[in-house]
Amino acid sequence: MQILEINKMILTIARKELKLLFVSPLAWTFLALIQLILTWVFLGRLDAFLELQAQLMQIANPPGATEVIIVPVFAVASIVLLMTTPLLTMRLMAEEWRNHTMALLISAPISMTAIVLGKFLGLMVFFLLATLLAVVLSLSLLVGGAMDLGLLVSNAIGLLLLAACFVSIGLYISSLTSHPAIAALGTLGILLALWIADIVVSDVSGVIQNFSLLRHYENFNRGLIDSFSFAFFTLFIVTFLILTVRRLDGERLHG
Amino acid sequence: MSTLVNDSIPNVTISAHNLSRRFGNHIAVRRVDLELKRGEVLGLLGPNGAGKSTTMQMLTGNLAPTSGSVQICGIDLLKNPRKAKRYIGYLPENPPLYKELTVDEYLRFAARLHNVDLSRIDFVLTEVKQRCGLSDIGQRLISALSKGYQQRVGVAQAIIHQPEIIILDEPSVGLDPNQIREIRTLIRELGKSCSVILSTHILPEVESVCDRVQIMNQGVMVFSAALTELKQKGLSLERIFEQLTLKNANTGN
Numbered sequence: 001m002q003i004l005e006i007n008k009m010i011l012t013i014a015r016k017e018l019k020l021l022f023v024s025p026l027a028w029t030f031l032a033l034i035q036l037i038l039t040w041v042f043l044g045r046l047d048a049f050l051e052l053q054a055q056l057m058q059i060a061n062p063p064g065a066t067e068v069i070i071v072p073v074f075a076v077a078s079i080v081l082l083m084t085t086p087l088l089t090m091r092l093m094a095e096e097w098r099n100h101t102m103a104l105l106i107s108a109p110i111s112m113t114a115i116v117l118g119k120f121l122g123l124m125v126f127f128l129l130a131t132l133l134a135v136v137l138s139l140s141l142l143v144g145g146a147m148d149l150g151l152l153v154s155n156a157i158g159l160l161l162l163a164a165c166f167v168s169i170g171l172y173i174s175s176l177t178s179h180p181a182i183a184a185l186g187t188l189g190i191l192l193a194l195w196i197a198d199i200v201v202s203d204v205s206g207v208i209q210n211f212s213l214l215r216h217y218e219n220f221n222r223g224l225i226d227s228f229s230f231a232f233f234t235l236f237i238v239t240f241l242i243l244t245v246r247r248l249d250g251e252r253l254h255g
Numbered sequence: 256m257s258t259l260v261n262d263s264i265p266n267v268t269i270s271a272h273n274l275s276r277r278f279g280n281h282i283a284v285r286r287v288d289l290e291l292k293r294g295e296v297l298g299l300l301g302p303n304g305a306g307k308s309t310t311m312q313m314l315t316g317n318l319a320p321t322s323g324s325v326q327i328c329g330i331d332l333l334k335n336p337r338k339a340k341r342y343i344g345y346l347p348e349n350p351p352l353y354k355e356l357t358v359d360e361y362l363r364f365a366a367r368l369h370n371v372d373l374s375r376i377d378f379v380l381t382e383v384k385q386r387c388g389l390s391d392i393g394q395r396l397i398s399a400l401s402k403g404y405q406q407r408v409g410v411a412q413a414i415i416h417q418p419e420i421i422i423l424d425e426p427s428v429g430l431d432p433n434q435i436r437e438i439r440t441l442i443r444e445l446g447k448s449c450s451v452i453l454s455t456h457i458l459p460e461v462e463s464v465c466d467r468v469q470i471m472n473q474g475v476m477v478f479s480a481a482l483t484e485l486k487q488k489g490l491s492l493e494r495i496f497e498q499l500t501l502k503n504a505n506t507g508n
Contacts, residue, residue, distance in 0.1 A: 005370075012367040016353075023355045104351035104412065107315045108368040109340040253319045 009110045013118020014125065017092070021126055030088065034080050035133055041076045042137055045069040066148035070138045071221055074155040077134055078217050081127075081163055082191050088126070089170025090184035092119050093244070097178035112248040116241055120164075120171060127163040131156055151223040158220020161233040165213055166191060168240035175247045266293050267329075268342070268420050268450040269314060274323035276309055283309045285474045286323070291420070296446035298465035299454040302500050306474040307454040308348050311424050314452070315345040328419055341370065344418035348425055350409025354398035358389055358408055361397055362415060369416035379415060387411040388437060402429035410438065414445065421445055423453040427460060439464050458493050468492065472500045 021027045049068045056062040096102040105115050135156050141147050169190060174183040191213075198212035209215060213236070216229035269291040276284040284306040291297055301307050312318035314325060316336050325332040327339035353361055362383065366376050384390045387407045392400065397408060406429055413421055426442070427435045442464050445451055455461060461468050462482065470478035477499045485492060 009368070012364070016364050019360065020353060020355055099351070099354070100347060100349035101351040101353055103315075103317055103345070103347040103349075104365065105368070106317050107340060107343060107345040107347075109337045109370060110368060111337060252317065 006111065006114050009114040010118040010121060013105075013110075013115055014122035017119050017122025018125060021088070021122070026087065027126065030084055031130060031133065034077065034084070034130055035137070037080055038073050038077055038134055038137055041073050042069060045072050064148055065141055065145065066138075066151045069141065070147070070152060070155065073134065073138065074159055075221055077159055078162055078214060078221075081130075081159070081166060082195060082214070083188070085163065085166035086170055086184040086187035086191065088123060089167055089174055089187060090180040091174070092123065092171050093175035094177050094180040094183045098180070106248075106252065112245050115248065116171065116244045120167060120241060123167045123171075124160075124164060127160065127167070131159050131163070134159070148223070154220050154223045154225050157225065158217050161220070161230070161237075162213060162217045165233055165236050165240075168237045168244075172240045172244045172247065175244050267291070267326075268293050269325070269327060269452070271314060271325045272323055274310065274313055274325065275321050276306075276313060276318065277321050283474050284313070284320075287471070287474075287476045289314075289469070289476070291450045291452060293419070293450055294447060295467060296442065296451040296453070296465045298461035298468045299452060299471065300456075300458070300461060300468060300496060301454075301471035303456075304473075305471040305500075307471055308424055309474075310471070311345070311422050311452070311454060312347075315343055315422055316340055317345075317347075341416075342419040344369075344413035344416065344421045346409045346413040346421075346423045346426060350405055351412070352397050352405055352408060355396070357394055357396055358384075358400075359393040361408065362411055365412040366415050369418075371416050379417075383411045383415045386414070386441060403431060403434045406430060407434075407438075410441070417449075419449050421449055421451045423451065425454055425456070427455065427457065435460075458496060462492060470496060470499055 046069055049065055052068075056068075093102075096105065135152065138147075138152055166187075170183070170187040173186045173190065174180070177183050177186070194211060194213050197208050198215045200208075210232065213233075216226070216232055219226040219229045267290060269289065271287065271289040274284060274287040274289070275282065287306075287310055289297075289310070299307050299310070309318065313320045314332075316332055316339070319333065325339075328342045330339040330342075332339040353364075356364070359380065362380055363376060366379055367373075371379055380393075381390075384393060387410055389404070389407055389411060392404065397405060400408070406426065410423070410426060413423065423442070427438055430438060439460065442451055442453065446464070446466070453460075453465070465482055467479070467481050468485075469476055478495060482492075485495075
């Protein structure tokens with residue numbers, strides 16, 4: 001009964017987030033932008049594949065259309081997400097502080113956890129939509145022949161998990177400030193740092209490399225659902241969600 | 256009247272004891288006691304910075320007190336916040352509005368947030384809009400409304416789930432004289448069935464709608480009396496307020 005009620009609350013918050021997202025032009029611009037870029041990459045790779053097809057046939061174990069076309073599309077998608085997620089997450093909490101609307105949520109009979117999960121879920125539904133658009137784009141290859149659906153699924157899962165990581169950290173940073181712009185900048189900075197962590201220590205196979213989100217994503221990108229990467233992503237998401245809940249509780253106690 | 260049997264909600268709706276709150280070294284509220292009975296309208300008076308808003312934030316669970324306890328309809332707000340918050344409707348100093356939404360969308364969200372039954376939402380929405388004079392502007396964006404109407408939406412949000420306790424932080428700010436009269440009528444009407452706390456700077460407002468008045472100064476509750484009592488003794492509220500709060504100047508604050 002109680003779990004049912006909490007679920008209901010999470011959904012209420014998620015619905016509100018989605019509504020606020022889609023009444024602003026930001027969400028539509030974002031979807032249009034990501035679709036434009038992905039389609040561009042898609043067409044470019046398709047062109048290259050058709051040109052190389054004859055030569056590829058002569059190799060013993062030739063890479064298929066999925067590998068040549070879809071894998072780069074999803075690789076680019078991850079970079080686009082990295083750059084744009086901060087703009088979508090920045091207002092999640094910061095704007096609630098700024099517009100004093102947090103009082104509405106906190107005065108309601110709803111737990112902090114439900115608020116945080118609802119906001120997370122709301123944005124994830126949005127990213128699910130973005131991922132679906134990319135998947136539909138990829139599936140258009142079926143018109144021309146067979147494709148490696150397993151690879152596509154692995155890419156889609158990877159992209160969603162990556163987006164979830166970006167959202168959870170963006171949510172946390174957004175809860176730290178009442179200025180959306182600072183939240184966006186902070187999140188972007190951290191995401192870039194986590195990306196570069198991989199490149200900076202490229203010659204040492206150190207621990208730091210493991211913190212690179214995009215490195216873990218590469219596994220999914222290649223069609224490998226690695227349990228370590230999966231666990232890392234999950235741990236990352238849960239950690240930042242818990243930090244956000246604690247931050248909200250802290251605000252009530254100390255603010 | 257066997258109220259105990261009929262109703263699980265006791266007659267005392269809010270009882271706060273020894274409520275204190277400090278921000279760093281600054282003590283905003285010091286050992287405040289507050290009790291509210293059902294059907295009572297309490298006016299909380301005080302100069303700016305007296306700790307009225309902080310007290311209200313603590314009563315609604317927006318701010319945890321440094322010490323002290325709050326009981327909402329017999330439920331401990333600090334130990335069981337979700338259960339206690341069901342009984343409270345709160346309009347903060349700045350009305351918590353999502354300006355990108357329409358009035359209907361916003362109130363619908365507020366109703367869901369406060370666990371109003373899905374089947375009753377439409378009914379509740381019409382009723383609350385009528386009470387707050389919002390019937391004709393349900394489709395308008397909140398950002399396009401004037402300050403007075405935004406304030407009304409804020410009040411509507413606070414009473415949409417028919418709470419036992421309504422806490423209004425300066426509800427008449429930004430309203431024109433007609434709207435002020437309307438909102439006072441609304442508060443009096445609400446005061447019949449539930450308990451209301453309102454904070455204000457306007458003394459006549461207290462005299463016209465409240466049953467009891469408490470005055471805060473520098474974080475301390477300095478005065479508490481029923482208004483009928485004041486009238487009987489022939490004391491002027493304005494006089495008392497001046498006497499109690501002008502000490503500010505002497506202590507160099």
